[in-house]
Amino acid sequence: MNFSKGVQFMIISTFTFALMKVCVKMISHIPAIEIIFFRSIISIVLCAFFFIKDKINPWGSNKKILILRGVVGSIALASYFYILQQIPLAAAASMQYMAPIFTAILGVFIVKEHVSGKQYFYFLISFLGIIVIQGFDARISMIHLIIGIGGAIFTGLAYNCIRILKNSEHPLVIIFYFPLVSLPLAGAISFFNWINPVGWDWMYLLLVGIFTQIAQYFMTRSYQAEELSKVSIINYMGIIYSLAFGFIIFGETYEWLSYIGMALVIIGIILNLRYKKA
Numbered sequence: 001m002n003f004s005k006g007v008q009f010m011i012i013s014t015f016t017f018a019l020m021k022v023c024v025k026m027i028s029h030i031p032a033i034e035i036i037f038f039r040s041i042i043s044i045v046l047c048a049f050f051f052i053k054d055k056i057n058p059w060g061s062n063k064k065i066l067i068l069r070g071v072v073g074s075i076a077l078a079s080y081f082y083i084l085q086q087i088p089l090a091a092a093a094s095m096q097y098m099a100p101i102f103t104a105i106l107g108v109f110i111v112k113e114h115v116s117g118k119q120y121f122y123f124l125i126s127f128l129g130i131i132v133i134q135g136f137d138a139r140i141s142m143i144h145l146i147i148g149i150g151g152a153i154f155t156g157l158a159y160n161c162i163r164i165l166k167n168s169e170h171p172l173v174i175i176f177y178f179p180l181v182s183l184p185l186a187g188a189i190s191f192f193n194w195i196n197p198v199g200w201d202w203m204y205l206l207l208v209g210i211f212t213q214i215a216q217y218f219m220t221r222s223y224q225a226e227e228l229s230k231v232s233i234i235n236y237m238g239i240i241y242s243l244a245f246g247f248i249i250f251g252e253t254y255e256w257l258s259y260i261g262m263a264l265v266i267i268g269i270i271l272n273l274r275y276k277k278a
Contacts, residue, residue, distance in 0.1 A: 006226030010234040013218040018241035020211035021093065022249060023204045024084050030195050032081035035208060036074070037186035038197075040179035042209025047176040060173040062165055069161035069174065070181030072154045077182070079151025087140050089246035090254065093239050094130040095148030100232035101127055102156030110160040113227055122272040126236050129264025132257050133239060159223055159232065166224040175216050233272045236265045 003011070024035060051058045060066050076099075084092045101123050107113045134140070165174055197205060222231045240262055246252035 004226060006222045006231050007234060009218040009222035009225065010231045011237065013215045013222060014235055014238045015241060016211050016215035016218070018093075018238050018245060020208055020215060021084055021089060021242065022245050023207045023211065024081055025089055025250065027197070027201050027204045028085040030197060030201065030205075031190065031193050032085055033078055033186050034190040034193075034195065035081055035205065036077055036182055037190045038205045039209045039212055040183035040186060042206065043175065043179040043213050044183065046209070046213050047172055047179070050172055051176075054172075056170055056172060058173060058176050060165075060169045060177070062168050065161050065164050066169065066174065066177040067181060069158055069165070070177040070179075072161065073158040073178045074182040074185060076151045076154035076158055078186075079147050079154065083144050083148045083151070087144055088137070088252045088254075089250060090239060090242040090252065090258070091134050091137055091140055092148065093242035094134045095145070096152055096155065097130055097236050097239055098127065098149060098152040099155035099159070100235045102153050103159045103232040106156045106160050107163065111163045113163075116275075118275055119272060122268045122275065123233065124268075125271065126233060126265050126268030129261040129266075129268065130236070130239065131261070132264060133243070133254070133261030162220055162223045171217055171220040171224065174220050175213070178216070230272070233269055236269055239265055 024032075027035065047058065050056065080092070080096050083095060086092075104113075104115050104119070104123065108115055162174055225231075243254070243258065243262065
């Protein structure tokens with residue numbers, strides 16, 4: 001199967017985001033909002049470097065949507081980092097991977113994209129796979145579930161903002177507005193619950209920033225190149241990475257039903273991609 005550029009970009013983004021998740025979980029003793037603070041600093045530095053190198057105007061033209069993307073993206077990331085540190089890696093990822101469903105559904109109303117009945121059915125297959133993987137895990141409370149679903153909704157809003165900006169803004173400008181908004185907010189909140197990073201913490205904080213920057217760049221390119229409903233479901237591939245990394249690095253184990261869930265996720269992805277290609 002020959003993948004389009006948009007699909008290729010999303011595959012790269014999904015894998016890099018998985019590496020970022022591992023780094024966040026490695027420093028679970030540091031508050032999520034503080035990690036976002038450091039991640040924002042690194043992102044601004046990297047963006048500034050490429051702005052100067054490529055002579056790009058960092059401020060963009062559609063400032064209202066750019067700022068909105070920064071706000072909803074900040075809320076989504078704070079929610080996700082929190083549950084990522086509190087519950088097993090694959091379970092946290094399964095909540096976040098509800099975002100493509102909200103992305104496609106919200107896209108019908110926000111950017112007026114069409115989603116067919118068959119696509120909703122394929123989304124349901126992948127969603128059921130996630131439910132099976134998550135199962136009835138006592139390590140996950142109702143609060144975790146509410147925060148996880150809320151974060152997925154805000155992620156869907158952020159992705160739709162990217163789609164609106166696809167023809168007016170450079171990908172780096174869209175990325176830049178995220179740390180521009182999140183840095184002062186995260187800094188102010190972190191001030192009251194600051195924990196000094198030590199030793200290897202600094203390396204993981206640096207990698208969180210670098211991996212996130214790479215992942216967001218390719219994600220932005222993907223959403224600018226393809227319809228939301230086509231590329232957003234590829235995010236579900238990350239659940240497989242999360243299960244693997246969770247087992248190998250953190251010793252997290254799941255019931256055999258998790259493998260059935262993975263199969264459902266993959267089936268939903270393939271069916272959707274084949275449908276869009278046809």
